[in-house]
Amino acid sequence: MNQPIYQDAMIADSLSRFAHGNTLDSIPPEVRERAKYLILDAVGIAYASSTYEFARTTMRTLASLGTGDGAVIGFPERLTLRDAVLMNGALIHGLDFDDTHLTGVVHATASCFPCALGMAAHLGRTGSDLLAAYVLGMETAARIGAVAKGELNQIGFHPTGVVAAFAAALIAGRLHGLTPGQLTMAQGIVLSMASGTREYSTDGAWTKRLHPGWAGTAGITAAALAKEGFVGPRAAYEGRYGLFATHLGAAAAGCDLGAATARLGDQWELMQVAVKPFPACQLSIACIDAAIAIATRHSLDPQDVAKIHALVPRHAVKIVCEPIESKRRPGNSYAAQFSLPYAVACALIHRRFGLTELEKYHDPEILALAGKVGYSIDPASGYPQHFSGEVIVTMKDGRTFAHREPVNRGAADRPMSGDGIVSKYRQNAGLALPPGKAEQVRDAVLSIDRGRDARSLARTLALGA
Secondary structure, eight states, X not given: OOOOOOOOSSHHHHHHHHHHHOOGGGSOHXXXXXXXXXXXXXXXXXXXXXXXXXXXXXXXXXXXXXXXXXXXXXXXXXXXXXXXXXXXXXXXXXXXXXXXXXXXXXXXXXXXHHHHHHHXXXXXXXXXHHHHHHHHHHHHHHHHHHHHTTHHHHHTBOHHHHHHHHHHHHHHHXXXXXXXXXXXXXXXXXXXXXXXXXXXGGTTOSGGGGHHHHHHHHXXXXXXXXXXXXXXXXXXXXXXXXXXXXXXXXXXXXXXXXXXXXXTTTSXXXXXXXXXXXXXXXXXXXXXXXXXXXXXXXXXXXXXXXXXXXXXXXXXXXXXXXXXXXXXXOSSHHHHHTXXXXXXXXXXXXXXXXXXHHTTTTOXXXXXXXXXXXXXXXXXXXXXXXXXXXXEEEETTSOEEEEEESSOTTSTTSOOOHHHHHHHHXXXXXXXXXXXXXXXXXXXXXXXXXXXXXXXXXXXXXXXX
């Protein structure tokens, strides 16, 4: 079947026609099915997050600003539409256990699903409408992120907070029924709202958790303004002061603008989204698996380890490796998620890395081993298609053990199966829900496109519904 060609003079126009012109039926069945499992993964993480103090603090704060009819995953309280989207984004992204489009380095579901859920429920749309908007938003977020080739992170921006705002504008605009021209305006408007810096990585601050939901609220606001005729710039991406010029500076010269629209509507980037097996930065996952493999195979005693060396992609250095001394001694569990030394040391000792292990950041045995972890840039890295990694352990008696993971587990070339995602969902949802309720939610999500209206789904996701 011939696919439409989305190649307009401006990137925003191409993305507008794509978001406007596709229906759920035009999305391949395998993409629709995978999308439902990505949503289920996100919902399970949201339930797990609801048991943490950061979630209670955020919910309490937003409720103090006003209530409405917006459902929040894992909470009986209702918020205003935009605050519910902000809260649900924080819940999905709060444990850094959510999916990632590797080339775009975007946690797209954490923005796209809360926005699609909130808007579809608010407007009385169907579950099919919700799913279609989510998929089309995921495509645009992934592609816009891929243009920058991971450089947003290197400069100091959190790509999700910046990039996903444009996807959210298209999601909200599509559900509003905006014209392609209005959708282009929405993207131009949200250019002035997209935000999120990586300063949180210095000390494990909580602000990263807000970025996906904030992108969703920005997108909803931009789409509403466009609907009423508010005028935004048309060259949101490639303009003189567009997204890439302003956020990348000199690095913008290396952007691949064509990645935003190449094979749009034919090649589905959602199928490239990686699901995390561990609650840690994607750039650490290969090394965590490598450390577990070494410890399991050789039954290491941490006391006998002389030094540990990790080979990582260049883009990992600023995020999980430096500054090395603070990474070796993370001050809280959130900082531990972005510490390669801590993750490798913890995995070598415990042979696993889950939410429980994150709370051991003050364990002297782990910290002593983390102090022996060094790194260098992997000359054979598969980045950005794969976030590969290798760990080399040198023992005090001179023996050396090494293990390499050329493809990070969960990536498109080594995907987590639907059954694997369901298992992960049950573990996470089980922290907040009794088994019967967890299964009810699972069934609701996996049948989202079979007659459920979005408001019913939103009520099911909220506790006390």
